Amino acid sequence: MVHSEGERTLSYPIPNPAPLDPPEEWERLRGGCPVAGVRLPSGDEAKLVTRYEDVKQVLSDPRFTRRLDADDAARVADNESGGVFNTSMSSALPQTGEGHLRWRRMVSKWFTAKRMMALRPGIEEMAERLIDDMVEQGQPADLKASLGFPLPVYVICDLLGVPAADRDRFSYWSDTLLNMTRYGEEEIAAAQREFVEYMAAHVASKRAEPGDDLISSLLAETDSEGRGMSNEELVATGQGLLVAGHETTANMIGKMVAMLLSDRQRWERLLTDRSLVRSTVEEALRFDANPGFGMPRYITEESELGETSLPRGTTVVCSMASANRDASVFEGADDMTLDRSPNPHLAFGAGAHSCLGQSLARTELQGVLEVLLRRLPSLELAVPAEQLRQVEGLVVGGLREVPVRW
Structure with missing residues (x-):
């Protein structure tokens, strides 16, 4: 069915009925209104796509751009800057074409699967130490x-x-x-100034005394034409990686463990078959019903999406989490199947802008799960799953805490 303007405009993000469960609207939208009108926290309107094929198309099609600082692009947050997708950090990095590819090639050398696997022993060692501290502090723990x-x-x-x-x-x-609704304009502006100043000072110190780290490496790196990154690009790259490395994986570790403990059979199955750790991480990424806002795109020319025509200047929001529950692609889409294979989920996006740090996220999630299974086989939630509290007011989804005992 083509979305008609008579269809009511939904408030977005759509709230989850319970912390680990998807909104019922996802299924209704995928079935009857795959390109739906939504109103964002800013009050601006956008289109929401929920079907797997549509989400994959939008994320892969170069006509659907990341130019979210365009004058007529929808702003996400209810403040002057409009949110993370409209900030100076986003505009400092090339978002399209050859410039984006050049930036990505320079940074992605640090995020190869091989390099990430080399980090695995250190990650597991760190998880061991953190678990030691948690056990020493006593239970229940967050x-x-x-x-x-x-x-x-x-x-x-x-x-x-x-x-x-x-x-x-x-x-x-x-x-x-x-931020979408949690902080006021003055507080955000002051925090961002501090963040930029901090990262600029860090880049300057690495320029003076290089070390064995990504910023030092990027300072020395040049492309095929002998050009390096500008200072502005280096600062924004450092900011972007720090934010991405913080929020998404930190939240995902908590959500993954909560999903596995909310049905004891899942945890027990992993205890008896550790070979399922890798596929379980992929399934947790697919099954995650609370990943946050999704991925917005801005259309620079009139485009077709399924049977719907979208005018130039439309902002489209992709719900990867809804796409990952699309029964036309995933058999038993609403079941958490630990050995699911293949599992072509879209948790890390698709196309030229798919998540740069996905190998690192996978390595961290697999490492943490291995160590938890080995160290705390009797781990369980300390509250009923429906009493877990969700992160609110940010573009990332997650649980505010994950109370456990063992």
């Missing part, structure tokens, strides 16, 4: 605060060569950048 949050932060700080001791500041700056 798995997110004790393990889910600090582990990815230590890893990304190490990669960037910034002190992990500054992690509370990074966390605050990160949250203000990902």
